[in-house]
Amino acid sequence: MRCVGVDGCKAAWFAVERTRDGFACAVHAGPRELIAAHAGARVIAVDVPIGLAERGRRAPDGDARAFVGWPRASSIFSAPVRGVLGATTYAEALRLHRQLDDGRGLSAQAFGILPKIRAWDEALREDADARARVFEIHPEVSFAAMNGGVGLAAGKKTTQGREQRLALLARVFDEAAVRALLASVPRRVAAADDVLDAFAALWSAERIADGVARSLPPTPVVDANGWNVAIHY
Numbered sequence: 001m002r003c004v005g006v007d008g009c010k011a012a013w014f015a016v017e018r019t020r021d022g023f024a025c026a027v028h029a030g031p032r033e034l035i036a037a038h039a040g041a042r043v044i045a046v047d048v049p050i051g052l053a054e055r056g057r058r059a060p061d062g063d064a065r066a067f068v069g070w071p072r073a074s075s076i077f078s079a080p081v082r083g084v085l086g087a088t089t090y091a092e093a094l095r096l097h098r099q100l101d102d103g104r105g106l107s108a109q110a111f112g113i114l115p116k117i118r119a120w121d122e123a124l125r126e127d128a129d130a131r132a133r134v135f136e137i138h139p140e141v142s143f144a145a146m147n148g149g150v151g152l153a154a155g156k157k158t159t160q161g162r163e164q165r166l167a168l169l170a171r172v173f174d175e176a177a178v179r180a181l182l183a184s185v186p187r188r189v190a191a192a193d194d195v196l197d198a199f200a201a202l203w204s205a206e207r208i209a210d211g212v213a214r215s216l217p218p219t220p221v222v223d224a225n226g227w228n229v230a231i232h233y
Contacts, residue, residue, distance in 0.1 A: 013031065031120045181195065215230035
């Protein structure tokens with residue numbers, strides 16, 4: 001079954017999948033283009049919040065922070081409430097978020113990826129078939145799961161962190177093929193950590209397709225649109 005792992009990158013969205021000879025990658029400008037290019041994929045696993053709360057924190061975000069522990073918990077921030085998706089400035093988003101969610105603020109990190117969250121939300125609203133094939137993951141959750149349920153100590157942008165993640169991927173994929181693809185991607189297109197995060201997403205995608213994946217929370221929450229809200233690994 002064809003599976004795709006996706007992570008955000010400098011150029012937009014970086015996707016990786018298995019081939020007969022190893023792995024192939026592609027960069028897509030947006031989710032619609034990515035979904036169309038991978039129309040035959042059984043599972044597309046992407047590092048972006050899918051399904052949003054109307055108010056309050058999403059259960060998957062808190063569960064994921066607890067799962068990866070310190071210090072990786074800081075890399076998992078709370079997704080915004082749905083009502084702020086149309087905001088174009090941080091000041092506007094912060095005001096709306098506090099208004100809609102009983103005074104709770106919005107992190108600058110969450111606002112920074114608001115356009116990406118909005119793009120996926122819009123694409124999935126339009127495409128029921130894609131909603132059945134696209135799943136939310138978080139790379140740090142996937143790497144922690146590969147590591148026996150223990151979050152990684154080193155940050156992903158450090159040399160130590162990169163080698164830790166490569167070592168974990170080498171347990172589940174052909175190491176030479178992973179390193180070859182990593183070396184082939186220009187840094188102006190995707191940083192090394194983006195490439196490795198996409199591999200972590202691919203690992204989760206294949207587990208989803210095989211029916212062995214787990215999720216945070218174990219029973220997905222359902223949002224106002226009827227979409228399952230969970231981080232899969």
